[in-house]
Amino acid sequence: MPDPDRIRDALLLHSASCIGKKYLQQLVSQLACLTGAERVLLSQRSGGPHRQLQVLFANDAAGGAPRQLPCNCLFDTRQPLLLGRGLRQCLPDASQQAWQSCLVWPLLDGDAHCLGHLALLDARPDFFAPELPALLQPFIERAGAELEQLQQREKQARRQHWQLLHSDILRQNAQGTPLDALLRTVVQQIELALPEWRCSILRLDSRGRLQPVAGPSLPSAYQQRLVGLAPGPMVGSCGAAVWHAKRVVAENLQLHPNWAPYRELAARFELGSCWSEPLIDSKGTVHGTFAVYHRTPSAPTPQAITILEDTARLLALLLENQTIHRQLDSRSQWYRAILQNAADGLSIIDMNGRFLEASDSLCQMLGYSLDELLHMHLWQVVPGSTPQSIRQRLAATGEDGETFESVNRTKDGALLEVEVSARRLMLDGQPVIWGSARDISQRKALQRILEQQATIDALTGLFNRPTLLTRLETQLQLAQVQHAPLSVLMLDLDHFKQINDRYGHHAGDLVLAALGDALEEVLRESDVAGRIGGEEFCLLLPGLGLHEALDLAERIIDDISELRIQSGHHILAITSSIGVACLQADDDSRTLLARADSALYAAKAAGRHRAVALSADPP
Incomplete structure (x- = not known):
């Protein structure tokens, strides 16, 4: 193997200008080339229920599906592992027993949690120099930071995807799209994003029996068996979820007691698990269930639970709205009869x-x-x-x-x-x-509620992302026609994840709601504020130049730092970072937002709890 110092210098030369995914790819490629190791791979934790790793980048053609890797044993350690012999004891896969030497680093996030691993494998014993782990540690630390950023962006993209789906469904509902079509759309969109999910919606009829209303990936013969199913405490997953008015998760249908009468049915239709979430409206009425099946036994991850809960809330709202419409139509028919006769x-x-x-x-x-x-x-x-x-x-x-x-x-x-x-x-x-x-x-009040639900973020009372982006286009065109200034603030709460982790998501929701109230108090009537995802907000300030916007941003930061939010027995204090950008001559909405976002990252990099302004695109 080449001299470790030469490997370090060559890595600096080839990877210094790379960021994000390109850095991770370049690191894997260069390590394979410079060290001569037979296999170099970078992996991350699988999103599934088991402690597996998923290969993101490798110097060979190995697939990225979750599999057993030698670094699985490092989930709970924060130190690199160097093995020169005896690697086969860690590798139950006989096809990989030719490997003798192994050098594995855990990739850690800012809180020292293991996100994945970087591994070098070779068939030659004692191949890797003992000093190599220490020399390459700075590259490994940066790889952990880049992987964390990559996962955060992917998580944000998934969150925005679901938010856009929910807003679009509510908008269609407000415009009068038939309910059955909306329910099918919800299921189809979820299955498109999560192909391993086989979704089903069951609705209670007037007799209190369950009726399938959507389930495109389930066999029609299986759905026929669900027609008229009576809820009960031990009736599968869906019947029990309706009966108890709470989630029922059957990870293995051949072992779960609720499925004892239906095990042969589940086996016949290749159903391994079923997670069922009741559809409960704002008045506590149960309308039915949203269920997810898998072909093999599976347990829901925290991300899956969030999707189950959010989808169930959306479906319950749609069903509650239809019930209200039916009551209004029935009342209208009654009034017409009175008009005709009296x-x-x-x-x-x-x-x-x-x-x-x-x-x-x-x-x-x-x-x-x-x-x-x-x-x-x-x-x-x-x-x-x-x-x-x-x-x-x-x-x-x-x-x-x-x-x-x-x-x-x-x-x-x-x-x-x-x-x-x-x-x-x-x-x-x-x-x-x-x-x-x-x-x-x-009827008009309900219509206004539906229109508001399609444009307003329910937690903060501010505009949601699609509505804010539409308002930005309008404000930008108006400012360009009138040759008037327009500033954009990108605001992010500092260390918000720590609040959720330490005090729970309810405390986080209280903080976001309090922030929404605080922003509405400080902004002018012409200003526009919206939540664009998680703890990130965007403010549109028509008529304000860069210096005025920066002054307002600093005042907002001071106001937020003075907030005290009570959650149970705890009093929470928060700080924020703000990026400021002002409209330039050739700006469109994308470049203006990108500059404000860059300013926000600059504020974070400078220590947070501050405002940073960018008047032009960064070099």
């Missing part, structure tokens, strides 16, 4: 807008007595109208009629949203307008 909500108005007749229900709706209404004109109950505009509208009403939404003002001054149907009739030889009014306040 003239409920009816009025007759002359062409000058004066009430000639009114039903009891209309009087109750508006809060007036019949005598009071018969002495009034229509413009007195339609806010924003004038005698002239009302008369013009009445004159334009034809015999075929029309239906439109309007607002009425009640006697006590409240505004009532109504759906109005109007038609011109002849009464005693004179044209009049027959009209009926239906209270649609609940």
